[in-house]
Amino acid sequence: MLPLRAEGYKLRRGKQALFWFALVGVVFLGVPDPWMPRAILKYRQRLLGELKYQAPPVSRGVTLGTVEEFCPNEHPEWREAQVIEGVEIERSPVCEPDNPYLVAAVVKGTNNVSHDTLMRAGLAPDAVVLGRDLDGDGDPDEVEIHLEVVELNGASPDTAEPVPGFAIGPGIRPAFWVFAPKGFGMATRSLEDLRANPLYRVPSPTIRVEQGDEVTIVLENTHYLPHSIHFHGVDHPYHPPFHPPLDLKGSLPGGDGVPETSEMVPMPGQKHIYRLRPRHAGTMLYHCHVQPQAHLLMGLQGLFVVEEQRPNNWVQTLNVGAGHVRHRSVAVRERYDREYDLHYMDLDKELHEFVQRANDPRLIAKAIDHTYDVTERTADYFLVNGRMFPYSLRDSLVVVKPNEKVKLRVANGGMQKLALHPHGHKVTITAYDGVDVNPVAWITRDVVDVDTAQRVDLVLDTTNDGLHSYGEGVWLLHDHHENAVTTDGVFPGGGITAIVYESYLDENGVPKVSGIDWKPFFSPEYYRKKIPSLATYGDDTRIFREPAEATPRGSRVFIWGLAAGLGMGAVVALFLGRRRR
Amino acid sequence: MRRVLLGMFLGAIVCGCLLLQRAKAQTSGEADVHMHHHAHEEHGMTMDASGMVMNENRDRLPAGCTAISQDVKIVVHAGRKYATRYPGAVFAFDQNSWDVPPCSRVTVTLVNEDHVRHQWMIHGLPRYLYPGGMFHIEVSGPGEKSGTFIVPAEKKTYLVHCDVPHHMEKGMKAQLTVLGGDLNLPGIPGLTAPARPDRYALRWDTRSIALGGVGALLGFALAWATLRR
Numbered sequence: 001m002l003p004l005r006a007e008g009y010k011l012r013r014g015k016q017a018l019f020w021f022a023l024v025g026v027v028f029l030g031v032p033d034p035w036m037p038r039a040i041l042k043y044r045q046r047l048l049g050e051l052k053y054q055a056p057p058v059s060r061g062v063t064l065g066t067v068e069e070f071c072p073n074e075h076p077e078w079r080e081a082q083v084i085e086g087v088e089i090e091r092s093p094v095c096e097p098d099n100p101y102l103v104a105a106v107v108k109g110t111n112n113v114s115h116d117t118l119m120r121a122g123l124a125p126d127a128v129v130l131g132r133d134l135d136g137d138g139d140p141d142e143v144e145i146h147l148e149v150v151e152l153n154g155a156s157p158d159t160a161e162p163v164p165g166f167a168i169g170p171g172i173r174p175a176f177w178v179f180a181p182k183g184f185g186m187a188t189r190s191l192e193d194l195r196a197n198p199l200y201r202v203p204s205p206t207i208r209v210e211q212g213d214e215v216t217i218v219l220e221n222t223h224y225l226p227h228s229i230h231f232h233g234v235d236h237p238y239h240p241p242f243h244p245p246l247d248l249k250g251s252l253p254g255g256d257g258v259p260e261t262s263e264m265v266p267m268p269g270q271k272h273i274y275r276l277r278p279r280h281a282g283t284m285l286y287h288c289h290v291q292p293q294a295h296l297l298m299g300l301q302g303l304f305v306v307e308e309q310r311p312n313n314w315v316q317t318l319n320v321g322a323g324h325v326r327h328r329s330v331a332v333r334e335r336y337d338r339e340y341d342l343h344y345m346d347l348d349k350e351l352h353e354f355v356q357r358a359n360d361p362r363l364i365a366k367a368i369d370h371t372y373d374v375t376e377r378t379a380d381y382f383l384v385n386g387r388m389f390p391y392s393l394r395d396s397l398v399v400v401k402p403n404e405k406v407k408l409r410v411a412n413g414g415m416q417k418l419a420l421h422p423h424g425h426k427v428t429i430t431a432y433d434g435v436d437v438n439p440v441a442w443i444t445r446d447v448v449d450v451d452t453a454q455r456v457d458l459v460l461d462t463t464n465d466g467l468h469s470y471g472e473g474v475w476l477l478h479d480h481h482e483n484a485v486t487t488d489g490v491f492p493g494g495g496i497t498a499i500v501y502e503s504y505l506d507e508n509g510v511p512k513v514s515g516i517d518w519k520p521f522f523s524p525e526y527y528r529k530k531i532p533s534l535a536t537y538g539d540d541t542r543i544f545r546e547p548a549e550a551t552p553r554g555s556r557v558f559i560w561g562l563a564a565g566l567g568m569g570a571v572v573a574l575f576l577g578r579r580r581r
Numbered sequence: 582m583r584r585v586l587l588g589m590f591l592g593a594i595v596c597g598c599l600l601l602q603r604a605k606a607q608t609s610g611e612a613d614v615h616m617h618h619h620a621h622e623e624h625g626m627t628m629d630a631s632g633m634v635m636n637e638n639r640d641r642l643p644a645g646c647t648a649i650s651q652d653v654k655i656v657v658h659a660g661r662k663y664a665t666r667y668p669g670a671v672f673a674f675d676q677n678s679w680d681v682p683p684c685s686r687v688t689v690t691l692v693n694e695d696h697v698r699h700q701w702m703i704h705g706l707p708r709y710l711y712p713g714g715m716f717h718i719e720v721s722g723p724g725e726k727s728g729t730f731i732v733p734a735e736k737k738t739y740l741v742h743c744d745v746p747h748h749m750e751k752g753m754k755a756q757l758t759v760l761g762g763d764l765n766l767p768g769i770p771g772l773t774a775p776a777r778p779d780r781y782a783l784r785w786d787t788r789s790i791a792l793g794g795v796g797a798l799l800g801f802a803l804a805w806a807t808l809r810r
Contacts, residue, residue, distance in 0.1 A: 111630075115628065118628075124630075124698070124721065125628065125629060125630045126630045126721065148697065148698070148745075148746075150746040150747075151746055151747045152746075154746075154747055154750065155750070156750050156777070157750060157767075157768045157775035157776060157777050157778070157779075158750075158767065158768060158775070158776050158777065159776075159777075160777070163747075163750070164746055182698070184628070184633060184698075184719055185635075185717070185719070185744070186702070186744045187744050187745065187746040187747070188744070190713065191704050191713075191714075191740075196746075200746060220696060220697040220698070220722070221697060222697045222698065222745050222746065222748070223747070224671040224672075224747065224751045266696075267661075268661055268671050268672065269660060269661035269671075269672065269695035269696060269697055270695070270696050270697075271696040271697065271722070358779045358780075359669075359750055359751075359775070359777075359779055360669035360779045360781075361669065361671055361751065362669060363669075363779055363781075
């Protein structure tokens with residue numbers, strides 16, 4: 001028995017030697033390059049043939065996916081200058097101009113236009129009710145505006161698609177809450193087409209009234225959470241002075257929109273009546289003051305413009321989507337050739353996703369109140385007039401001609417500061433927060449900073465004098481914070497728009513650019529980071545594409561496998577061997 | 582069986598939506614114009630500051646009907662207070678299911694008890710009589726409005742809702758059936774489960790723990806008894 005054992009012992013020792021030999025070999029071959037002493041590494045590389053040229057992987061192909069047209073061209077007939085219901089409407093040569101019937105209805109009052117115009121505008125008959133001319137100067141001074149609260153891109157218990165759908169960029173639909181003019185009919189375009197009724201969009205509409213008007217704003221809370229309106233910078237009473245025969249039914253105290261101080265805010269299904277008589281003209285704001293850390297950022301904010309008192313001054317009471325003012329006030333027409341409202345916002349997509357995760361309002365309220373923490377906020381999306389590049393170029397271009405004076409009313413509704421920079425121009429600041437600056441103190445500059453909730457009035461002078469303008473072209477207009485020209489980090493995106501001279505605009509409102517191809521920017525894939533950013537630069541773009549995945553070297557894979565096998569084999573042998581004994 | 586049907590129905594809806602949307606993308610401009618045209622061409626449209634009735638039809642018979650079989654009157658109350666019965670709902674109708682005889686003439690009175698707009702909107706009616714397949718009553722604020730339409734002869738379920746943004750999602754969903762209908766729509770408060778239910782936190786009470794424990798013991802015993810050699 002003993003010799004046999006000794007033989008077995010020898011045999012085992014032989015096997016063990018083989019094991020250790022294999023282990024050393026594997027260590028020599030398998031240790032990663034950086035850990036290997038340089039002197040030995042050279043020999044190993046030569047042995048494995050790693051010093052010879054091996055072609056890196058080739059460039060991967062680029063697939064753009066579904067590419068949208070720059071201009072869907074739904075209503076080319078809306079671009080022309082026209083007179084509707086006796087209201088003169090300025091030409092708006094952009095791809096998606098504002099609905100001229102809506103402009104006519106809000107200038108003349110939804111109570112004063114034909115059924116046909118109202119239907120085309122999509123407004124309820126009491127959306128904008130214009131009453132008596134109290135001072136006899138040829139324009140109505142009683143203004144009653146009915147606003148509703150609309151959720152866009154919200155959760156649905158029926159479909160995974162957010163409803164009613166409003167894309168702020170290709171394939172990007174965060175949830176929003178906005179104030180909207182009182183409408184009628186469906187929330188979506190139809191039962192099958194879940195895009196929002198055109199009346200419902202971001203941002204909340206600009207409200208425009210004349211200085212001294214008796215303004216009544218009826219907030220009809222169609223939403224599932226309580227909301228209010230705070231008139232930021234607009235002359236308004238702390239409590240509204242109610243006069244008969246105003247209908248008080250269903251209204252509650254408070255005129256400042258702040259539930260913690262004056263106001264019992266309207267709950268779902270209730271309304272609240274605000275009355276104000278603004279004595280001071282300027283560019284102001286209005287916004288919801290219920291849990292502003294969420295409601296304001298969700299989109300419940302808009303510009304409130306008080307126009308100077310003039311005779312025969314019929315102002316465009318609502319500017320849906322902000323943007324071009326197609327029927328300007330008398331005072332603006334006296335001094336300027338065109339007028340644009342520019343409403344900037346920034347969004348933390350996390351907040352907007354919370355609203356899409358549940359349909360039950362209790363779950364949504366809990367998520368935005370307690371799960372979401374605004375102090376940990378980072379902005380991902382940057383909007384101008386509710387949209388991001390390239391969609392912003394469809395409806396919010398600043399279209400100009402040489403030798404014009406253009407009025408820009410800029411509001412920053414975001415949490416991040418705005419550093420607005422026009423290419424090719426220097427603009428002049430004429431008012432801060434709705435208060436005119438003495439012309440002697442006017443400042444002309446090319447970066448205008450606007451902090452949260454602030455407004456500036458700007459003059460864009462297109463005289464080619466080397467200071468105010470450097471000539472015609474497609475000149476970008478953007479926030480110079482570099483995160484704000486991206487969409488969740490992907491350039492170009494964010495609130496980029498452009499000052500475009502008419503000679504650089506084609507008949508469908510597409511800027512005539514001579515740079516790179518814009519096609520990728522109209523693909524949702526681009527903003528999902530699936531398309532290399534430089535894919536359309538130059539004639540040979542292969543060098544900018546992503547390299548395909550490399551196949552690992554055969555020798556290395558074999559050695560890794562061998563190492564793993566040896567390790568596992570050793571563990572199993574030791575474990576089982578001990579148990580047998 | 583009902584679940585399978587429901588799944589098939591939802592699948593069909595999703596497919597239909599996708600197809601229609603694709604078609605719509607090419608003709609959306611045209612469709613928009615059509616919508617406006619219909620509103621004026623049809624005489625069944627009345628609108629004032631208190632609301633509107635769209636595509637009213639008192640006498641034109643759908644194909645397959647030779648006469649009006651019966652006059653049905655429905656009074657629907659709409660408002661936030663009717664939602665208190667359903668946790669998580671905010672707006673609701675006081676009733677959300679109606680069955681009417683084939684070829685009957687239905688007169689709906691919508692009583693709005695809120696200070697915001699509400700609608701009683703029905704879809705899926707024949708498009709040659711009802712543009713967009715819709716009949717629709719809208720009441721602008723507190724008050725009521727009535728309208729009449731005639732249902733076709735076939736056994737079918739029609740979607741009824743308030744399409745003020747998110748009112749259907751938050752509880753204002755109902756169905757009108759002819760001959761009992763061909764299916765039940767999902768997500769009707771008090772009647773059917775939603776297609777995409779919300780997830781709520783679970784509370785583990787003694788009963789649930791006990792039931793789970795009993796199940797685990799039973800499973801263990803079963804495995805032991807069958808696999809033991």
